[in-house]
Amino acid sequence: MTSCPALFISAPSSGSGKTSITAAIARSHARRGKRVRVFKTGPDFLDPGILELASRAPVYQLDLFMGGFAHCQALLAQAAAEADLILVEGVMGLFDGDPSSADLAVAFGLPVVCVIDASAMAQTFAALATGLQRFRLEVHHGGVIANRVGGPAHGRMLLEGLPADLPLIAAFPREAALSLPERHLGLVQALEQPGLDGKLGAWADAWEAALRPGLALCAVEFPQEPEPPPAPRLAGRRIAIARDAAFGFIYPANVDLLRALGAELSFFSPIAHEPLPACDALWLPGCYPELHGDALGSHPTLAASLAAHVAAGKPLLAECGGMLALLDELTDATGHAHRMAGLMPGHARVQQRLAALGLQAIAWPEGPLRGHSYHHSTLETPLAPVAHATNPNGGKTTEALFQHGSLRASYVHHYFPSNPEAVAEFFKG
Template sequence: MGAKLACPALFISAPASGQGKTTLTAGLARLHLRAGRRVRVFKTGPDFLDPMILARASGAPVLSLDLWMVGEDACRKLLAQAAREADLILIEGVMGLFDGTPSSADLATTFGVPVAAVVSAKSMAQTFGAIAFGLARFRPGLPFHGVLANRVGSARHAQMLQEALPADAPWLGHVASAEMMELPDRHLGLHQAHEIDDLDARIERAADALAQTTLADLPPPIAFTYPSDNVTIPRLLDGRHIAIARDAAFSFLYPANIALLETMGASVSYFSPLADEPAPANADAIFLPGGYPELHASMLARNAQSAASLRAHVSAGKPLVAECGGMLYLLDALTDVAGTRTPMLGLVPGEAVMQRRFAALGMQQLDGAHGALRGHTFHYSRVTTPVAPALVARHAQTGAHGEALYRHGSIAATYMHAYWPSNPAFAAALFHGTAL
């Protein structure tokens, strides 16, 4: 191991999703930012939406931490880099504290980051103490910092909650129910940051509420250590220009993925299909990320200039990589939950139909000529296509078949959201259009 770097750090978790973790993590980040501290926030697991909110709150990019997808050594390096640059590290958990393999508890324990549990106390009294008891004691060795009650109805309610706590679950305070502080959501999770008109006001209200709690106190410093094996990334994309679609329809981008492209020597530019911007004619490769094309299907269908540029790119035999929503845009048509069928680009034969329930969820891995590329899938649509899969992913825990990766001419398309730093050579092959 390399040099140790100490930085105050706190892990914000909960007994389940929907407890208010993102709202309060964002508020806590903004509170410390207002105090003049440099705050770095991380999000546990695969997520594109929460990091948008947290980046807005903290003023810095929000990277993913996951012991499987990112890898322990890579997580260790990211935390050590943050410790060198920041005055406070905050990590928001995923789902409940012990949910998933690996879980938030696994991550917090691996790096010794104390866990503050956020528990929604709406419609609850003394049972709050039982939940806190379980969170604090379920896993021996978990560094437990305390519990904060969210959505509290009154001062008397807060008193009952605090009195119910066991001695080894310190009270970190409470936050009252406040509709104007909560963040709106929809089928894939929270709304995107730019879609919430009063987002900064909501974050400020959360910061103000947390200022009255001991959760706002600066946590103790934690020692983070660089891994001894500091691998140099080869410049596998040296000189290549990669154009990336980025707007409200195509926004699911890991900052670490973009950083990897640049580390490998690529120059990156952006264009908006939703604004009918053409993809740059001089781009060597194009990436269409996931997002919400189904919410903007009619506009995408009307935007002829952007469509013509993508068709020209593919006709020229240049690589085009598409994930999830980006793949839907390439198909012949997309049908929404109301049954409205909208023509898409027609660059990959097949159609997609949106559903009201999710069709796939979980961590997956593609195995190819360059080894394993890890990522995740989460979507509410189903695709039918005559194109045979070039590769089929497998589920992280069960090994069962997962998402297909399709090759159609110079196009590589899949539902799986890949974390490219898990295999830079595989990622480079996608953008070179070479064998996978």
């Protein structure tokens, strides 16, 4: 059993400022020499990039559906053994979804601190805070954080009505310069924000100025039950992975698993016109190919290299944006059509409104995997799906799985640790 101070940062809803506050706390501690490990609840690729820069350590997902209890427990225990502070950022509102942030906090005994956007309220702040506290009594609340506070007088009004066992931890100021840019899938990627590191320092300054006296970080006990290592079934195999602003949606746990299976990994940037490395298998993750259509379409060797890879019968996994990059054509949100690799027949169009969202369970030929879907594009292809995903919450998103020779493609972002054996079997070829 290992103990470590821990906080679960949640909120009544999305947009309350969870990521900014979590990043501010992480940077505040990290710049004082503390070892901080941050986790993100549920499927997300954008917030973790910002939290990784803030904490100066990789950010992993905690998801009771995608990874399961034992996997999440092992990740937390490993972090507790090497960290001075664990922060977990929730998803959506505290009680939203199934499993919810509250479910995760209860499962691992994590004290919850809710971030509430106080910009349009005063004494009602306390009513909302205490309502969250009393909705599920098994959730342990360690306090509340007021975000976007207008000034000292506003902060004093927010205090009115808060009980002694729900202290106001901090009154974070309303500051437009501290906001983060967004686009259609959420926050702009950390690697696309050259001034982000300096902004994180400003966030930490604001957090330390907003912090009220008396914050006590509770130590949480984490059982040391590491997951058994998988058999090295990919020993001697080299897997190439596209990784840049067009193909950046990569779970760190997926990379860890491939290495644990014995694979040698080789990363390359298609938008920088780097060539496909010599490899036995290839993974094209999702992200924003539509924002880099000209760079991808003008790559001098990529299309031919991809075609030769599949013609040789080598495995190629393409997820969401990675799949779109293999089509004949991709039309971006402005209506501009980009020529893609032409390896998978069909075309896709990016639209302004959301096209699909939800957790996904999908049956690969090698076995079932879990993951999620989140995209603004629609796809037309003559290929017949070999399988359709199911949604554990009964949602309408049930993505198709396509097989075209040794190419496997889907809108699903797969979480490899949900079935290491199936992943190994596919990449082994």
